Amino acid sequence: MVELSKQNRKAGHLFAMKTITQTMRFRQAVIEYSVQHGVTKAAIRYRLNRQYIYRWRKRYDGTLQSLADRSHRPHSHPNQHTPEEIKLILDMRRRNPNTGLVVFWVKLRQRGYTRSVSGLYRFLRKRGQMAVPLPNPKYVPKPYEQMQYPGQRGQIDVKVVPSVCMVGQEKETQWFQYTFIDEYSRFRYLEAFEEHSTYSSTVFLRHVVERFPYAIECIQTDNGTEFTKRLLPKGGNTPTLFEAELARLGIRHKLIRPYTPRHNGKVERSHRKDNEEFYASHRFYSFDDFRNQLAIRERSYNNFPMRPLNWRSPKQVLFAFPNV
Incomplete structure (x- = not known):
């Protein structure tokens, strides 16, 4: 371009x-x-x-x-800035090099400047005195900890099914997609639920442990109430059913920083792909229909080659690891 x-x-x-x-x-x-x-x-x-x-x-x-034609631009104008105004503008610009146009104009008016903001803009552009914006502080990510084997850490999150995909249901009806993804192999386990609660999370966790062929050492989630009471004003020290089940299974629970979904990036990214490739083109006429189509989506995802996996599928990476 x-x-x-x-x-x-x-x-x-x-x-x-x-x-x-x-x-x-x-x-x-x-x-x-x-x-x-x-x-x-x-x-x-x-x-x-x-x-x-x-x-x-x-x-x-x-x-x-x-x-050749010479410039037709006039050398002067009856309404041009006076030397006193020019000196005021240049002095103020030296002291405020990063101030935007409107704020700079207000500061000049407080010192007796009477021109319009558009007139000030034209003068600054002509003189090359426009504000120099300060560089935005950029987020510097910490080095990502690469997982060394399956089950070392998995991410769990919940996605609300878009209402436009549900055909013939009442307006208040909500369905949920629970997602587990293994950080090492990108292998996913998906399950449909009609309820979004710590009980559903606990049932899903049990199914994950049964389905995943390796022992799971750590589960990472956000701070939603379906996982933890950490951010609630009362009862924050009381474990949820989900946390109690993790403790019973001997799995460490890692909570990401509040309001920082990028820390759960793999499962968030997979949900975005679900939106683009699954929910954008599918419609569900009953909960059983949704559950069946979600199972097909899971198989398709786990058998599709991925660039981060050197163009192998999550299932190939998972079962190629020794001592399965």
């Missing part, structure tokens, strides 16, 4: 130069004819006034460049 815009500008510049050259050659022809036959005959032949010919004869020095 940048190259294309450069080419367009270059083409426009060449076109303008060509037009100017034709005009300059015309003026040169008029001058040469007037020298041979007189200004009056040249004015009649080329349908010009005599003052025009005299003006260009006076400017002509034998080169085409001397016949």
